[in-house]
Amino acid sequence: MLTLNAIKSDPEKIIQLLSVKNFDAKNIINQILETDRLRRETQQELDKTLAEFNEISRQIGKYIKEGNKELADNIKEKADFLKTKSKEISKQLSDIEHQLDELLLKLPNTPHFSVHKGNSSEDNEIVCSYGDIVQFTNRLLPHWELASKFKIIDFELGSKITGTGFPVYKGKGAKLQRALISFFLDKAINAGYTEIQPPLMVNEASAYGTGQLPDKDEQMYFVPLDNFYLVPTAEVPVTNIYRNVILKYNELPIKNVAYSACFRREAGSYGKDVRGLNRLHQFDKVEIVQIQHPDNSYNALNEMVEYVASLLKDLQLPYRIVRLCGADLSFTSALTYDFEVYSAAQQKWLEVSSVSNFETFQANRMKLKFKDVDGTTKLAHTLNGSALALPRIMSALLENNQKNNSIEIPEAIVPYTGFNAID
């Protein structure tokens, strides 16, 4: 969430910035300012009462020590009164603080100053494209047909066992999947990331920390018996490692990478967008996460974009980088670059990665701070990106590399698969 300080020091600027996300913050911000004023007022009253109360307690202690029991008893009444009073005010204060928190949680992150407003994903800016979109003369099979032709992914079987959106990978399909995961992890480790194997279920506090709660709870699978959420992305557990942590400046940056299965309910999705591997309830993803010094977070974002680009080059997939406009930016993000690969048979661009800087938005929620060189404690910046999400990569690889009776495996992956074609 946004910091109260940022809102207080320049409310108009926040309102203006949030309008870039098509979010009208005026009302909420006014409520926040008013609630904060009330909060400070109440706190002063409480502090005053407690100070007086502490003083009387000390007096009583002194009198008792001196053996002056009568004097002590005399002022006990006053102490009782102050105690009752402080309890009342303290209750008021915590109510007000909750209200304030709820208001603050409603505000999305402010976009980076360079972000254009736009109205929808139509207005995203294509930063660059790489690779040629080959014009095939013969009819190409979409990946779901290839999947059954080569018996590498079985969608119906997944439906039988669980439901739609839970495919079963078999034989060389399973091996290819595993090869890609290993390849992505090894690349990240070479790029300086530390591998993490996180829990696949998280508690409520963690889901709040990265911003999945309170508003996106219908997108997560929930285990009511234990109050756990299945992770929608490794970002959640991996970033929450640092919840309620104060790092030393020389511990920054922290660069972690994690492979995890990701679980998403995808409520409201339907139609041809969900065909085949395009949108699943369970899928695999390798995620990179950085905790950065605020001065360096945008350099880090660029570095992460470069890194993801290098993966796609290794896979020899045509891709483009898209810079999201305000309207398309997520609730928590300040700046996001999406990566899309071209899937030849479907003849469309598929999002395979989303690389974002959250600045202090997540850090403020989860109290992730660091002690700077000058000794002051500040909120850190968090960033993350997919590197990469498997299903659509798989989809593009299958469709783009299909031959008459086989599918070629990109050279970079062959050492991991142990075969150079699916046939």
Place this chain on the structure above:
RNA sequence: GGAGGAAUGGCAGAGCGGUCGAAUGCGGCGGUCUCGAAAACCGUUGUUCGCAUAUUUGUGAACCGGGGGUUCGAAUCCCCCUUCCUCCGCCA
């Protein structure tokens, strides 16, 4: 799952009803000494929220795993929860 034990500042570790935000040691920071460094010695050392202050800083409140309770007063006593350790059982 059953039986015990523990949780204190960056770390180690005292405190078991008032003067405790908390001894002591280590570490960190600043200084003295030195050509410089080490050693030694001296000083300093957390987080959050208010208020005052241009900065520095001063001052009030809260924080000893988390939440309740007893008491004028709780790190210290009681209850609940969480986590960790030891033993037993079960188990990939």
